[in-house]
Amino acid sequence: MSTPGWYPDPSGAPGRFRYWDGRAWSQQTTDRPGPRPRRRIMPFVIGAVALVVVVGVIIVFAVRQLGGSRPITNAPVPTSTVSGWDDSSPTAEPSPSREPSPSPTPTPSGRKSTAPLRSCPDGDPLLRRPRPNDSRVHGGGLSFPRVPGWEDDLQTRGLSWAYDVSSQSKRLEPNWLSVVAVGELRTADGFTAPKQAAQSIVQCVSSSYFYSHFESATERKSERTEVDGRDAWWIRTDIRVDDPNVEAEGDTVDVIVVDLGDPDRLGMYLGAGSIGDRPVIKILDDTIRGLRVD
Helix, strand or coil: CCCCEEEECCCCCCCCEEEECCCCEEEEEECCCCCCCCCCCHHHHHHHHHHHHHHHHHHHHHHHHHCCCCCCCCCCCCCCCCCCCCCCCCCCCCCCCCCCCCCCCCCCCCCCCCCCCCCCCCCECCCCCCCCCCCEEEECCEEEECCCCCEECCCHHHCCCCEEEEEEEEEEECCEEEEEEEEEEEHHHCCCCHHHHHHHHHHHHHCCHHHCCEEEEEEEEEEEEEECCEEEEEEEEEEEECCCCCCCCEEEEEEEEEEEEECCEEEEEEEEEECCCHHHHHHHHHHHHCCEEC
16 A cells, blocks of 8 residues: 555546645645645635636526526436545544534435445544453454554554544555554445445545556455354455555455444455565454454
8 A cells, every 4th residue: 555645636636636644635736746735826716716706697697688598406416426535525634532424325215225336435534432452453343353563553544434443554665555454334324235335445445545556456255254143245356556666566455344233334344465475465364364343
């Protein structure tokens, strides 16, 4: 997974880049990635607002002159096609102490969609539920044995679609690291079942800034499994990159989503280790074997 630098803006704006400082998205954007911009943007904002007002006045005048026109009441609402890790909100970073309002369910009430999400919702990975103080890493109703020598919560903010996230990471080279994490997914955000949620998370990961030099994704496993007797779905994918700044070929990424028996939430595990790095892949396998429902 990549580290600080300019990446395509996760909001989906074409040709725009946003600066990632290694822990959170900056408010600074540019269409020419390079040194972090310092120019003032207020004059451009004021000019743009003025232009919108003038155009609006012209449109209103033209509509009134037409006389026989009718208001548009049945125009379709466009569907978002943005995908990726959505850490680009222009508002202040969520506080760990607040309970965020869930996003509207994208499927009709009483029905569960089996299709992966078309965009990654905004969660609050820093939201914390009570958890034991022991030798395990807890989050989202799941836990795994702590990995000795790995750093705590280096990439927690990056899992921006989840809640109550805890992670451990190890830097393998200056611009590449491995990660294991657990967190909570909410059905109100569109994660309706283990398989559909796992497929959605794989898409979010593949299109994220972590793999901004994405080249290909090869699914190695997609199967039903169990965690502590609970129904779960496990997807293992090789994500390859063509990044001149790293030696790694890419990551083997594991996503496991667990049905916790709660209609409002699911448990999520995510692990990523360099393709072909046997010691790191063994750590992922050991972590998965030690995965438990709290």
